[in-house]
Amino acid sequence: MDFTADLSGRVAVITGATGGIGCAVAFSLVNSGASVVITDHPTRQERLFDLAARLSAGNRRVRASAADVSSRADVDQLMGDVLDAFGGVDLLVNVAGVYLTGVISAFEESAWDQTMSVNLKAPFLTCQAFSKVMCRQGQGIIVNVASDSAVDVAAGDGPYGSSKAALVALTRHLAKELGEYGVRANAVAPGWVKTEMTRFVWSDPAALQEAEAAIPLGFMAEPADIADVVLFLASEASRYVSGQLIVANGGRV
Numbered sequence: 677m678d679f680t681a682d683l684s685g686r687v688a689v690i691t692g693a694t695g696g697i698g699c700a701v702a703f704s705l706v707n708s709g710a711s712v713v714i715t716d717h718p719t720r721q722e723r724l725f726d727l728a729a730r731l732s733a734g735n736r737r738v739r740a741s742a743a744d745v746s747s748r749a750d751v752d753q754l755m756g757d758v759l760d761a762f763g764g765v766d767l768l769v770n771v772a773g774v775y776l777t778g779v780i781s782a783f784e785e786s787a788w789d790q791t792m793s794v795n796l797k798a799p800f801l802t803c804q805a806f807s808k809v810m811c812r813q814g815q816g817i818i819v820n821v822a823s824d825s826a827v828d829v830a831a832g833d834g835p836y837g838s839s840k841a842a843l844v845a846l847t848r849h850l851a852k853e854l855g856e857y858g859v860r861a862n863a864v865a866p867g868w869v870k871t872e873m874t875r876f877v878w879s880d881p882a883a884l885q886e887a888e889a890a891i892p893l894g895f896m897a898e899p900a901d902i903a904d905v906v907l908f909l910a911s912e913a914s915r916y917v918s919g920q921l922i923v924a925n926g927g928r929v
Contacts, residue, residue, distance in 0.1 A: 679904040681911035684709035687762040688910070689754075691715050691745050691802060692772030694723040696871030697821060700899035701769055702731055704907045710767070711737035713758045717772075718742040737762075745772055745798040755805045764813055767910050768806045770799040770820045775873050777832040788835055795839035796846070803850055803861075811857040818854075818861040819909045820847045821902070824925045826865055840865070844921050851919030860918040862909045867925020868896040892927035 688705045692698040693714035706712050712731065716724045721742040728740035741757040743750040758765050774794045776787045799820050810816025825837035826844045843863065850861040868887050870878050877883045878896055888895055905924050908914055 679907055681708050681907055681913065683767075683910065686710045686766040686910075687713070687758070687764055688767040688769065689713045689715065689758055689765055689802075689806065690769045690771060691798065692770070692821075694720050694727055695771060695773075695873070696899040697866065697869060697902050698769075698771040699727060700903035701771060701906050702727065704900070704903040705767070705769075705910065706731050706736045706738060708907060708911075710910075711762055713739045713741060713754075713761065713765075715741050715743045715745065715754055717744055745770075745802055746793040748801055751801045751805050754802075755809070758806075759809070765806050765809050765816065766813075767817045768802060768810075768819070769906055769910070770802055770818075772798055773821065773823075775836055777836065778834075779832060780834040783835050791835045791839050792842075795836070796842050799843055800846060803846070807850065807854055807859060810859045811854065813858075815858040816854075816860075817910055818847070818850060818859065819906050820844075820861070820863045821906070822847075822863045822865045822921065824865045824867045824923050824928065826921070827923065828928075847921070848919045855918060860909075860914075862914070862917060862919070863921045864902060864905050864909070865921055865923040865925070866897065866902045867891065867923075867928045869902055870896050870898055890928055891925070895926065897924065897926065 688710045694716045724740045728738050731738040739761045743754040822843045823840040825833045826840035847861050847863040877887050
């Protein structure tokens with residue numbers, strides 16, 4: 677991590693925390709002094725609690741709460757856990773996502789529903805729930821992790837790109853609606869990042885070479901590179917930034 681910020685006294689909620697980017701964001705925020713609630717799908721509960729144990733080293737204030745954030749009941753339970761533990765929330769980072777590919781004309785309806793449920797409905801539910809708390813407090817920050825597929829067109833990325841483009845639009849509308857209450861909302865659009873989702877690329881030397889050849893900076897990002905952008909948006913350094921999409925893809929688009 678190169679960018680630094682002081683988030684002492686802040687409470688952050690991170691969805692999709694056990695993934696590569698979510699994990700990097702969690703470490704970045706706790707290292708900056710924030711109290712953190714990490715969440716992921718109940719099927720990843722063991723990984724979630726293992727991450728909480730690692731994050732808690734050094735008496736950091738960390739809580740793990742498994743939830744299916746595409747379920748309103750689970751989101752309500754998650755919000756209850758956050759308020760019980762810390763009494764409020766200052767930062768929501770939506771990282772949870774799925775990457776299902778295929779041409780739109782042949783894409784299964786069930787796969788479309790899953791893509792939209794995780795990539796769009798879940799952020800809608802969490803933003804709706806936690807922004808109410810933020811508005812009552814008179815301050816708060818929302819960061820939604822989208823993708824550069826939201827602004828690019830690539831073969832097989834239609835359903836995924838559509839969900840992420842809608843997430844960007846949701847973020848901008850949130851910024852418009854919540855600004856008067858002191859709440860900022862921004863989105864980050866990563867390109868190629870070395871996570872489990874992209875292992876099929878970076879674990880194959882030929883595929884990695886092809887991918888990096890299309891990136892002007894010449895390399896795939898590490899999760900920490902995206903976490904730095906999230907940390908910037910979570911800090912006072914971005915106090916006048918809202919309703920924006922920051923594309924972090926090495927110049928690929």
